[in-house]
Amino acid sequence: MSNTIKITIDGVAVETTRGKTIFEAARENGIFIPTLCNVDNVKPKGSCRICSVYISGRLMTACTTQVEDGMEIENDTAKLNDMRKAIVELLFVEGNHFCPGCERSGSCELQALGYRFLMMVPRFSFLFQTRDIEATNPKLMKDNNRCIMCKRCIRGIKDEDGKSFFAFARRGHKVVINLDRKQAAKLTDDLARQAMEICPVGALILKGKGFDVPIGRRKYDTKPIGSDVEAKGGNC
Amino acid sequence: MSKPIVATTSLAGCFGCHMSLLDIDERILKLVELVEFNKSPVNDIKTFTKQCDVGIIEGGCCNSENIHVLKDFRKNCKILISLGECAIMGGLPAMRNNNAPVSECLEEAYLNCPSVQANDERIIPNDDELPMILDKVYPCHEIVKIDYFLPGCAPRADLIWEALVALIEGREMDLPYEVVKFD
Numbered sequence: 151m152s153n154t155i156k157i158t159i160d161g162v163a164v165e166t167t168r169g170k171t172i173f174e175a176a177r178e179n180g181i182f183i184p185t186l187c188n189v190d191n192v193k194p195k196g197s198c199r200i201c202s203v204y205i206s207g208r209l210m211t212a213c214t215t216q217v218e219d220g221m222e223i224e225n226d227t228a229k230l231n232d233m234r235k236a237i238v239e240l241l242f243v244e245g246n247h248f249c250p251g252c253e254r255s256g257s258c259e260l261q262a263l264g265y266r267f268l269m270m271v272p273r274f275s276f277l278f279q280t281r282d283i284e285a286t287n288p289k290l291m292k293d294n295n296r297c298i299m300c301k302r303c304i305r306g307i308k309d310e311d312g313k314s315f316f317a318f319a320r321r322g323h324k325v326v327i328n329l330d331r332k333q334a335a336k337l338t339d340d341l342a343r344q345a346m347e348i349c350p351v352g353a354l355i356l357k358g359k360g361f362d363v364p365i366g367r368r369k370y371d372t373k374p375i376g377s378d379v380e381a382k383g384g385n386c
Numbered sequence: 387m388s389k390p391i392v393a394t395t396s397l398a399g400c401f402g403c404h405m406s407l408l409d410i411d412e413r414i415l416k417l418v419e420l421v422e423f424n425k426s427p428v429n430d431i432k433t434f435t436k437q438c439d440v441g442i443i444e445g446g447c448c449n450s451e452n453i454h455v456l457k458d459f460r461k462n463c464k465i466l467i468s469l470g471e472c473a474i475m476g477g478l479p480a481m482r483n484n485n486a487p488v489s490e491c492l493e494e495a496y497l498n499c500p501s502v503q504a505n506d507e508r509i510i511p512n513d514d515e516l517p518m519i520l521d522k523v524y525p526c527h528e529i530v531k532i533d534y535f536l537p538g539c540a541p542r543a544d545l546i547w548e549a550l551v552a553l554i555e556g557r558e559m560d561l562p563y564e565v566v567k568f569d
Binding site: 250252269271281365371 | 536
């Protein structure tokens with residue numbers, strides 16, 4: 151059985167290999183599927199639903215669904231993009247995302263998706279929930295106002311034994327990301343920097359890090375998120 | 387056809403959005419040809435003297451006077467535009483919304499802050515002439531209907547210009563990626 155299979159994304163036939171996720175297959179063919187909770191080298195979780203695509207009329211997450219031969223996928227449609235925009239808007243009203251005062255502004259993935267979907271104002275009411283900032287750790291500041299519960303830090307930042315530094319604490323709508331106190335003693339400078347970088351928003355900030363990249367030179371100042379994928383075209 | 391009439395105001399804002407409006411540089415000469423300004427801090431007209439076509443609102447609502455002015459704008463303008471993050475989501479003033487009740491904010495500002503030096507009688511300003519501080523800072527569209535939103539802190543001058551000209555010419559906005567930003 152050949153490993154090369156054919157799928158279509160928005161009517162365009164592309165080739166990929168068996169075992170890949172729809173997200174990976176799209177990316178290697180220069181097609182951008184927006185993601186938030188998904189990050190390279192970390193097992194996909196499919197929790198944010200931004201990457202939802204239609205497969206034969208059914209909504210599936212592109213980051214967790216593997217490609218099948220002959221799959222017909224809808225991705226860049228008005229309906230799907232509006233649903234994705236609605237998810238971004240929900241995240242904006244659910245947390246306290248004060249972009250003008252955030253160290254991560256300009257290189258924030260949530261904000262960049264807001265730009266990409268041209269979010270002028272969320273369609274939902276702001277909740278202004280009470281959230282804490284925790285700054286007890288000497289290396290990392292944790293701002294729960296900005297956290298979107300993607301679990302990227304839990305899944306991606308681990309010690310040499312594979313044990314996570316971060317975990318969910320509390321339940322339901324009160325859930326917060328917690329830095330394990332015993333594990334925190336083992337948090338090296340390098341891991342702390344990785345934790346800040348793996349966070350798609352500004353919820354984990356290295357202490358002492360300020361606004362070090364000037365406006366105009368930040369990651370998403372001039373190029374929309376996903377434009378690097380689209381610019382590469384096929385077979386990157 | 388007579389020129390469209392524009393009014394502007396700054397509610398709980400820092401006047402940065404108005405500065406950005408002035409940042410359209412020499413296009414301001416063209417703007418004066420395109421529109422007529424009514425109530426606005428730019429020309430210092432304090433009250434509406436006629437019905438306006440476009441009202442530009444900077445800043446959210448943090449006190450009773452902001453609400454009064456905003457409702458006055460809704461009454462006197464056909465189209466209202468929320469200009470900037472504060473008008474759209476409360477902005478930096480709204481940072482008080484999620485953590486401290488208004489009493490705590492006032493106590494911090496007038497009684498407990500280390501820089502408070504000349505308030506021996508420990509008075510929190512309460513003169514009847516002063517507008518009442520609201521329980522939280524409200525985005526403008528939670529008070530009145532707002533027709534258009536232009537994000538940014540401050541919104542880029544090119545965004546304001548393009549939005550105004552597109553509105554006057556009755557066409558869709560043509561926005562380059564760089565001009566729509568939330569900071």
